Each structure stands twice: as structure tokens, then as C-alpha cells.
Amino acid sequence: MFTIxxxxxxxxxxxxxxxxxxxxxxxxxxxxTGATFQVRYHAFELNPDMxxxxxxxxxxxxxxFGSWERSRQLDHGTVLAGRGDGITFDYDAITRTPNTRAxxxxxxxxxxxxxxxxxxxxxxxxxxxxxxxxxGDPAVLARLGEETGLTAGVAARLDDPALETAVREEEELAGxxxxxxxxxxxxxDRAVNGAVKVEHLVEALEQQATEPPAGATCxxxxxxx
Numbered sequence: 125m126f127t128i129x130x131x132x133x134x135x136x137x138x139x140x141x142x143x144x145x146x147x148x149x150x151x152x153x154x155x156x157t158g159a160t161f162q163v164r165y166h167a168f169e170l171n172p173d174m175x176x177x178x179x180x181x182x183x184x185x186x187x188x189f190g191s192w193e194r195s196r197q198l199d200h201g202t203v204l205a206g207r208g209d210g211i212t213f214d215y216d217a218i219t220r221t222p223n224t225r226a227x228x229x230x231x232x233x234x235x236x237x238x239x240x241x242x243x244x245x246x247x248x249x250x251x252x253x254x255x256x257x258x259x260g261d262p263a264v265l266a267r268l269g270e271e272t273g274l275t276a277g278v279a280a281r282l283d284d285p286a287l288e289t290a291v292r293e294e295e296e297l298a299g300x301x302x303x304x305x306x307x308x309x310x311x312x313d314r315a316v317n318g319a320v321k322v323e324h325l326v327e328a329l330e331q332q333a334t335e336p337p338a339g340a341t342c343x344x345x346x347x348x349x
Contacts, residue, residue, distance in 0.1 A: 131166045131168045131298055131308040133167075133169055136306055136307070137199075138205075139319070140250075144209045149322050165235075166297070170224075174224075178221055180221075184221045185221065219256070226260060226262060227265060229288060233274065234269065236287075262279055266279035311331075
């Protein structure tokens with residue numbers, strides 16, 4: 125089992141595209157090599173000062189990018205990029221830019237309770253970008269969590285201080301790494317930044333799956349550190 129660590133934010137369209145491309149690449153490499161991969165998602169907030177209730181998207185994006193027209197141009201670029209990966213971005217359906225901290229806690233909860241962190245991340249991306257849901261709303265998150273396979277009572281469990289601690293520690297780690305942009309994929313001792321093409325990820329994953337770790341010695345089919 126090989127581990128892939130992913131740092132991303134749920135309001136980052138390129139993180140959604142990168143996640144979908146990673147999923148495609150993992151399927152290709154698992155079929156080719158027989159290796160298996162575990163994807164672990166880690167929290168990163170592009171808008172750490174966002175109010176807990178979020179903001180009107182048009183107001184926020186217009187201020188951030190200088191105008192609503194510029195925001196729409198950037199959105200259109202991701203619409204075109206996502207088509208080849210089977211992603212539909214419906215920006216007209218999105219009315220708010222949410223605070224994503226609770227969404228990151230939900231991913232941590234899904235991983236802790238059911239090893240469904242990657243599945244939950246994918247569901248949240250789709251809920252926001254393709255369906256226009258406010259993924260900062262605790263009621264929305266509870267419903268999505270239970271739809272994705274968590275037991276009832278998600279809303280109450282999202283307030284577990286241990287989840288907040290886990291998210292904070294992941295963000296502190298990202299800061300220690302000097303991370304300023306996402307997505308970031310960590311594949312063994314190799315880091316890939318950005319929503320790179322599927323074939324680039326396939327190459328990196330095949331290298332991870334077939335090459336011994338740095339410092340390992342191999343004799344008669346057995347590798348050891």
C-alpha cells in the first residue's frame with residue numbers, strides 16, 4: 125500500500141480538477157502495476173479570515189480580483205479545463221463563498237470513522253462546484269456526510285475538539301512546509317504542485333510504485349532500508 129498525501133482547499137477549482145486527475149492516474153497505475161494507493165486529504169485554507177458564515181460570492185470575488193468580469197474570466201478558464209476530466213462547474217448556482225474549516229473537519233471525521241476522507245472530499249467538491257451548495261453550512265455538511273456513509277448525528281460530531289485540533293495541525297504543517305498554493309500531491313519522496321496532467325501523475329505514481337525508497341538495498345527480490 126502506497127500513500128498519497130494531498131493538501132487542498134474545497135473552494136479551489138484547480139484542487140477539484142487535480143483531485144479528479146489523481147483519481148484517474150491511480151486507477152491506471154493500479155491496473156498496470158498491481159500496486160494499491162491510499163489517498164489522504166489534508167486541510168489548507170485559501171481564505172483563513174473568511175467569516176464563519178461565508179460571504180456573498182460576487183462581492184468577495186469582485187473585491188479579490190478587482191472586478192466581477194475578471195472573476196468570471198477566471199471561472200471560465202476552469203470550466204474549460206474541467207470538461208476534459210468530466211467535471212461540470214456551475215458557477216451560476218454558487219451564491220456564497222464559504223468558510224471551509226468545517227468542511228475540512230468533515231473530511232477528518234469521515235477518515236477517522238470510516239476511512240472515507242477521500243470520498244468525502246470528492247463529494248464536497250461536487251456539492252460546491254457542480255451543485256452550488258453552501259458547504260460552510262453545518263446542516264448541509266451533516267446531510268452530505270450522512271449521504272456519503274457516515275452514521276446519523278454528524279452535526280453534533282463535527283464539533284468534536286479533536287477534529288479542530290487535527291485541522292489546525294495540518295494547516296500548521298502546511299505553513300512549516302512553506303506551502304502557498306494548492307493542490308499539492310506528495311508521492312513518497314516526490315512532491316507535485318498543481319493540477320498537472322494525468323500522464324504526469326501516472327509517471328510519478330509508477331515511479332513511486334516500482335522504485336525502492338531512497339537508501340534501500342535490494343537483493344534477491346527483497347528491499348530493505
